Amino acid sequence: MQTQRKPTEPSKAVGQPKRYVFVLLNKFSMLSFASAVECLRIANRMAGREVYCWTLLGEAGENVTCSAGTTFAVDSELGDLQRDDTILVCAGVEVQSATTKKLLAWLRREARKGLTVGGLCTASYTLAKAGLLDGKRATIHWENIDSFAEEFEDVTLTKSVFVVDNNRLSTAGGTSSIDLMLKLIANDHGEDLANSVADQLIYSSIRTDQDTQRLSIPTRIGVRHPKLSMVIQMMEANIEEPISPSILAQDVGMSTRQLERLFRRYLNRSPKRYYMELRLQKARNLLMQTDMSVINVALACGFASPSHFSKCYRAHYDTTPYRERGSKSGTS
Template sequence: MAQSPTTRRFTFLLLDRFTMLPFAAALDSLRLANKMAGTRLYDWRLIGPQGDFAACSNGSQIRLDGGLGDDIAVTRDEVVIVCGGDDITAQASRPVLAWLRRQARTGAVLGAVCTGAHILARAGLLDGRRATIHWENHDSFSETFPEVQLHRQVFVDDGSRLTAGGGTSSIDMMLHRIGQTHGPDLASQIADQMLHTAIRTGRDHQRLSITTRIGIRHPRLAAVVARIEANLESPVSPSQLAEDAGMSTRQLERLFMRYLNRSPKRYYLEARLGRARQLLLNTDLPLIEIAIACGFSSSSHFSKCYRDRYGTSPYRERGVQKAAAVVALPVRTDTVLALAS
């Protein structure tokens, strides 16, 4: 395939245990752009901290084009995409952060998919900027990086910073970028090839609607659940929830038991503990700060509720998770992928 005189390059930084789907979706968007256009509009290269291979969270390996120490030059016309995944806090090494800061000084566009936004934020490259991250990491990210304007959209384009939440959101981010440069017709052709029937914009939210998630189309129940999810740090009493929803406390209890098989109080507690677990596993916040952020008045009360819910203490759960992170990820020797540009 002939190279276009205006070929643009993407550099993908694959961190250890990166998530395959958002990376593959982003890369294949570029491949299909070249195929649909009949010329090489885009070029790409894969780099990582190790330099030879990058281990994916599913156990596969990707052969890299180079490492951070290989004197790889990035120009101001280039886009660098940080691909994150599991145990992202452990990937914020000094060499990775220093390399990204150097690329920012060149004027290159910096992007991230899945949890890669955590690395950009740790490097100070999202301060005062709009960004997004996978919804599962949203609460822990906002607690750790309050200076970042975090949004719950599928992707966020903040000029020289691009972030996508993960999964198939990488497709939407890349189609947005391709459409800006080469027009919406090419973006639509790529979407058709991917069977991506609806191109989402930067205004679309990541998660399904509450009614879809809980599997119930009951507007008043959905409104109460939304109120609960928005007030995990400062819980609202069941009586106040009922009053604001225009029903009695008894009516609210019957509604929850009928559709969700638990009381409002129990549902609220489980929602708070779910958020606490995300903070516990994805941040280094002290237990007391996690407890307060999830509406518990003391660490002892938090620990008791956590143990009742998950069968282990918060302290032990965090210790087990950290111990697992230092164990080498078993690699499937039959799945070594070489992606040629």
């Protein structure tokens, strides 16, 4: 049996455990939620005493079903909290419909008490909708970055794994909850306890708020050609005002023909086609995740006219932007 490393004594005096209040929204991410709770449970075990406790809330105090279809029993409905509590809102798919007026009003009221409030996975949307991230740095799952940036201009959105901005917390989803909780445990009780929790989780690469959530471009596309990676990075950063292939080629020191060959060799498509697919993917995200008009979505993705946008969209997705928007409202 492996010998457990004994952490150093917690830096704080022995007292009441710090309480986390998990607010479960309909179709929340079980992975994000479970990762956070497990860190607290293991911290108690490794500390040899209860340094953390937690409770589960649901808007109506009824069972809440996660995105995987498993139902969780909550402890109570939304109510008054203690000043030292930390709220962690847990969301997942269809966060817009799960973000109700009642929930927003409750979050604003509790935040006015000075409570620390965080969002796991897509719950940054909920915090931003409540106005709790105005003027703050935050992150959200990469799939929701485009729509979030369009809707919440007063939030400084990053691509970090997690963000701690004073008493506002946010994560990118998935296992990033572990990284956030390890950071908070280290702040409360020292690095040794946080490292002991990571060891128990078999979590060997602890990320910081300086780490980005997505794989690098070479890893994502399975190609390690520096100039190709540079061009794709420029494409991703210039969706609203696309750059011509000739200028892209010039910026990385090659001819347009060389760039064409590079894309054909590694990605089996032309630079123009690849760029179009990036723009259409962003357009689809905006159609499915925001209430932006089709015209504004077209403009945000570099299309000069709705008709051209619709034609390109249909050729790629075999449906029109208007029908895509209709399918969203039909499933929400």
